[in-house]
Amino acid sequence: MSKQAPTHKGRPTTSVVQQRERRKFLRSLAMGAGVVGFSLLGLVPSVSGAALRLRPPGAIKTPDDEQEFLAACIKCGQCVQVCPVEAIKLADLLDGAGIGVPFIDPRAQACDFSCDGLQCVLACPTGALTHELNFPADARMGFARLDKPAACLAVQGKGFKGLARGANYTGKLRYEEIDRWNPIPVAEHPYDLEICDLCVRQCPIEQRITACEEKRQAGEEKPTARVAMQVGNECPPKHAIELRPIDGKDGVRRMQPVILDGCVGCGVCEMICPVGGDGPGEAAIVIDIHQNTDTRRG
Amino acid sequence: MNYIKESLSQVLGNDPTRPKKEEQPERLKQIYESKRNKLSKADLMAIEHHSHVWGKWMRRRWITLILINLLFVISYHFDVQLVEGALTASRVIGFHFADLNSALQVMLAYKHVVLNLVIGTATVFVLWLLLGGRTFCSWVCPYHLLSEWAEYLHLWLVKKKVIKNHVFHRKTRAVLYVVFALLALLTGYTVFETVSPTGILSRALIYGPGIALVWVGALLLFEVFVSRRAWCRYVCPIGITYAVVGTLSPVRIEYNAEACHHEGDCRKVCMVPHVLDLTIRGRAHDVTQEVTSDCTRCGMCVDICPTNSLNFKVKGLDRFL
Numbered sequence: 001m002s003k004q005a006p007t008h009k010g011r012p013t014t015s016v017v018q019q020r021e022r023r024k025f026l027r028s029l030a031m032g033a034g035v036v037g038f039s040l041l042g043l044v045p046s047v048s049g050a051a052l053r054l055r056p057p058g059a060i061k062t063p064d065d066e067q068e069f070l071a072a073c074i075k076c077g078q079c080v081q082v083c084p085v086e087a088i089k090l091a092d093l094l095d096g097a098g099i100g101v102p103f104i105d106p107r108a109q110a111c112d113f114s115c116d117g118l119q120c121v122l123a124c125p126t127g128a129l130t131h132e133l134n135f136p137a138d139a140r141m142g143f144a145r146l147d148k149p150a151a152c153l154a155v156q157g158k159g160f161k162g163l164a165r166g167a168n169y170t171g172k173l174r175y176e177e178i179d180r181w182n183p184i185p186v187a188e189h190p191y192d193l194e195i196c197d198l199c200v201r202q203c204p205i206e207q208r209i210t211a212c213e214e215k216r217q218a219g220e221e222k223p224t225a226r227v228a229m230q231v232g233n234e235c236p237p238k239h240a241i242e243l244r245p246i247d248g249k250d251g252v253r254r255m256q257p258v259i260l261d262g263c264v265g266c267g268v269c270e271m272i273c274p275v276g277g278d279g280p281g282e283a284a285i286v287i288d289i290h291q292n293t294d295t296r297r298g
Numbered sequence: 299m300n301y302i303k304e305s306l307s308q309v310l311g312n313d314p315t316r317p318k319k320e321e322q323p324e325r326l327k328q329i330y331e332s333k334r335n336k337l338s339k340a341d342l343m344a345i346e347h348h349s350h351v352w353g354k355w356m357r358r359r360w361i362t363l364i365l366i367n368l369l370f371v372i373s374y375h376f377d378v379q380l381v382e383g384a385l386t387a388s389r390v391i392g393f394h395f396a397d398l399n400s401a402l403q404v405m406l407a408y409k410h411v412v413l414n415l416v417i418g419t420a421t422v423f424v425l426w427l428l429l430g431g432r433t434f435c436s437w438v439c440p441y442h443l444l445s446e447w448a449e450y451l452h453l454w455l456v457k458k459k460v461i462k463n464h465v466f467h468r469k470t471r472a473v474l475y476v477v478f479a480l481l482a483l484l485t486g487y488t489v490f491e492t493v494s495p496t497g498i499l500s501r502a503l504i505y506g507p508g509i510a511l512v513w514v515g516a517l518l519l520f521e522v523f524v525s526r527r528a529w530c531r532y533v534c535p536i537g538i539t540y541a542v543v544g545t546l547s548p549v550r551i552e553y554n555a556e557a558c559h560h561e562g563d564c565r566k567v568c569m570v571p572h573v574l575d576l577t578i579r580g581r582a583h584d585v586t587q588e589v590t591s592d593c594t595r596c597g598m599c600v601d602i603c604p605t606n607s608l609n610f611k612v613k614g615l616d617r618f619l
Contacts, residue, residue: 028467028532031525032474035493035533038513039478042492043485071407071486074400074415075497076387077505081374090501093510097487100386100501125387125394126404127412 042096046070051095053103054267054289056088057111057139058121058129063290066098072128075100079120079129085172085183087111088120104141106267106287107280111141113204113266114174114183137205137236142265143291144199144241146257151275152284153196154243157252160196163187164274171271173202176211186272197243199257199269199285205240209262212236238262241269257285261293299583302545305591309541311469314575314590317583326585329555333579353601355610362437370504385438385500386491387418394418398426398543399536400497403490406482423543431544435530435537436569436596440503441495441514445527448518449569452526464525466532468572475535495529496536527569537594544591548613551589551597555582557605564599564608574599577607588613 014022045051049064056079061069079102080088087109088102095101102120104111113136121129133139149155165171165186172183191198200206212235240262243255257269265287273283299315308314319327369381370388382389386400396418405411426434436442455461481489491497495517498510521528530537553576560579565571573593576582588611599608 024465024467027464028470031466031528031532032470032477035474036477036481039481039489039493042489043487046487047485067486068408071482071488072404072410072412073488074387074396074404075488075491075501076383076400077501078383078387078389080505081382090505092508093492093498093513097489097492099492099510100384100497123382123389125383125389125396125412125414125418126408127410127414 042093042099045095046097051091051098052289053091053095053098054106054142054265054287056083056102056104056120056129057113057118057136057141057264057266058124058131058133059141060128060130063142063292063295069128070098070101072126073101074126074128076125077102078123078125082115082119082123083111084115084119085109085112085174104267105280106270107278107283108271109171110267110271112173112183112202112268113208135234135236136208136264136266137234137238137262139264139266140292140294141267142287142289143293143296144259144263144265144269144285145288145291146259146284147281147286148276148284149256152257153275154255154257155246157248157254158196160191160193160198160274163190164198164272165278169278173268173272176207195243195253195255196274197255197257198272198274200241200243202268202272203241204266204268205236205262205264206242208234209236209239236262240264261296263293265289265292299587301588301590305545306542308572308590308592309538310472311467314572314581316581321583323584326555326582329585330580333560353597355597355601359437359596360443363440363443366438367440367500367503370500374504384497384504385440386497387415393421395422395425397496397536398422399539400488400491400494402479402539403482403488406479407486407488409486426540426543427547428549430547430549430595431540431542431591432537432594433544433547433549434540435534436594439496439536440499441517442530442594444499444514444518445521445530446569448521449527452522455522456526461523466525466528468532470532471534471538474533475538478535490535494534494536496534530569537592541592544593547591548615549595550591550611550613551593551595551599552586552609552611553577553582553589554586554607554609556585556607558603558607559605561604563602563604567598567602569594569596569598574608 052064052066055061055069059069060072077090080090087104089105091098091101091103093099118133121131121133146152153160167187169187171186173186174183175189178184239260241257241259244258246254246256248254267287269285270283270287273285276283304315370384372378373381380391385397387396394414394417396415398419401415401419456463478490493513495514498514502508502511517529558577560577564577565574568574570592573589576587600610
């Protein structure tokens with residue numbers, strides 16, 4: 001076979017320079033294609049919806065279409081920095097084009113709106129978290145769902161005593177009766193409940209409704225109270241969750257959490273639920289990111 | 299020679315224009331003629347004595363780069379609120395700042411422009427207009443510093459003949475710039491941000507490391523073993539964006555042919571050596587000439603030049619002083 005090699009001699013030889021230039025061109029093409037190819041791989045988890053997540057309040061998205069949100073986000077993490085409970089994390093490379101985009105893992109730390117003023121929305125420089133959102137009750141992050149009714153303590157007719165998520169849990173919530181301005185670790189706040197109602201008790205929407213009700217009653221006694229606190233949406237117009245009694249043939253008093261139209265999907269119920277593992281979606285009650293109160297009604 | 303036109307041409311990947319002999323001023327020709335003979339032993343000694351890589355400007359630059367990135371980290375972790383956010387967008391003492399290239403990607407992908415982003419982009423535009431455009435690259439970008447260290451390893455391996463440097467077409471970067479802009483526009487996703495080591499590193503420093511650092515590591519390995527400074531030279535659109543801003547900037551490196559030995563140490567240390575082609579004997583257009591805006595104003599050439607033929611200059615500043 002090697003004897004055939006000299007046949008090349010007959011062909012016109014390209015100059016060394018030309019050959020070098022051609023190699024350089026091909027090399028450049030391959031390198032450029034490599035970089036672009038890799039960046040295009042990033043579209044896969046985003047376009048396919050595999051990287052859909054619970055997003056901070058105000059994210060411009062419909063439950064199953066985050067394209068605008070991912071496009072508008074400049075991946076700077078200013079929302080992360082202002083959150084008092086550190087609920088917001090930034091996605092990694094596996095989220096492809098969603099890299100550096102904020103998300104919330106509610107089981108680890110939900111948004112409890114304890115900043116009151118939607119600080120993440122105010123911090124966002126691009127409007128990916130829209131400034132059109134003025135009040136927590138208008139947020140459309142997701143919708144809670146009693147995912148494992150059999151595991152729910154209330155459904156079993158059980159109470160709850162102790163630390164909701166154990167002593168090593170690092171998540172925080174604001175307990176207004178303890179400190180209006182500083183959230184404290186859930187691990188420092190034991191409960192003693194005759195029937196477990198943690199998802200209802202800790203729901204930020206329900207808490208706000210209760211607070212507004214108290215203010216309203218106080219206002220009736222003192223006409224000089226600020227009316228601004230009572231108008232508009234700051235007082236949520238709709239309840240988000242309640243416990244309803246269910247018929248038990250065995251005579252045990254059982255209750256079931258029922259999610260109502262006012263639910264914004266903040267994830268506090270999923271966070272505080274004392275049953276189930278610590279992983280995302282492992283609680284008895286979880287946030288369904290493919291729903292919100294509008295789509296559910298629709 | 300038009301500075302802006304020449305700068306843009308080089309940024310797009312063209313070779314620097316060669317001066318026509320008849321257009322070179324007599325004085326420059328005389329200078330070249332007077333240095334026709336090889337360097338004297340005394341000259342070589344002087345070069346040996348003067349040349350140092352670890353110079354004044356490198357010290358200043360590394361300190362600045364580290365301090366700026368540290369400010370982001372400290373602001374977040376100690377809640378100082380001086381520089382909130384990351385390099386892609388931030389608030390500096392409350393004022394909006396937005397990286398020009400990240401903002402461009404967002405605008406192309408999102409197709410709406412929010413006022414805050416316009417303010418942030420304009421602020422940063424003016425900032426780098428004043429400070430030199432690609433000054434961002436060598437004085438702020440965290441990837442630049444890592445890449446600089448990878449470069450030393452690369453050069454050492456080349457010297458030991460373990461590896462060979464592979465050069466690419468400089469036009470690749472211009473082509474990729476258009477490709478990434480089009481991809482953002484057409485797909486509606488900020489495609490470049492997925493692979494931008496600047497954004498990845500800045501966020502990793504501030505918010506903690508992640509898997510994305512593997513990509514940055516791969517880029518660094520590529521630069522160590524395959525091609526010197528490949529990302530900054532042949533890919534990064536951030537560099538092009540700031541190079542365009544830099545065409546209008548008064549902060550420049552000025553070359554003076556008077557004392558130059560043309561021995562080329564400056565080109566050896568330069569990240570974008572094509573901008574220093576004017577230091578090759580016979581290639582300057584004039585006795586003094588400004589280095590084009592693809593230059594990152596890192597000052598390595600200023601540090602290494604044994605004859606002070608390259609210096610920082612702020613155009614028009616002498617008029618005010």
